[in-house]
Amino acid sequence: MGQIPEIIPRSQTSADAVQELPHGVASYARSYPDGYVSAWHTHPRHQLVYAVAGLMMAEAGGTSWAVPAGSGLIVPAGMLHEIRMAGEVQLQSLYIDPAETGAEMMAECRAVTVSPLLxxxxxxxxxxxxxxxxxxxxxxxSRLILIELGTAEKSPLALPYPADARLRRVCDALMDSPGSA
Known part of the structure; x- marks a missing residue:
């Protein structure tokens, strides 16, 4: 984390077919093994990445996010992001057309608590x-999902990544070796 990302072309990602659907809100569900990395990429649609089970560690918008089961991360369209799986992860994603009525609340990257109804x-x-x-x-x-997302509570599981290059190097070293003194 914190290094200049290598962007993976959309044609190489597994959820591409969903991006091209005519749906205002398209869905995608999948399980990922421990250690899987969804390398740096963007989407033409807003995305809600919902952790049904497991833990995802994400970086987007200069912030590191922990996304445990029961939480989701809203990633605005066009925002560069990366997601790492810590343990086996079952996720459900929604891809929302930015022109869809109600999608304006997806313009801010944030972690949210996913209620039982949502x-x-x-x-x-x-x-x-x-x-x-x-x-x-x-x-x-789809309509109810957008209404519920609009009222979803922010999750406190975010940590801004430092802008200063010297501090970023220290943070990168700690992330690479968390047990280091």
């Missing part, structure tokens, strides 16, 4: 596997 809505939408044409149920789930 978790159920996300699971239901992911379970539908992005049908097209969009059935009424998927449309209404």
């Amino acid at each position: 978790a159920g809505l996300i699971a239901a939408l992911c379970g539908m596997n992005n049908p097209w044409p969009l059935p009424p149920r998927a449309h209404h789930l």
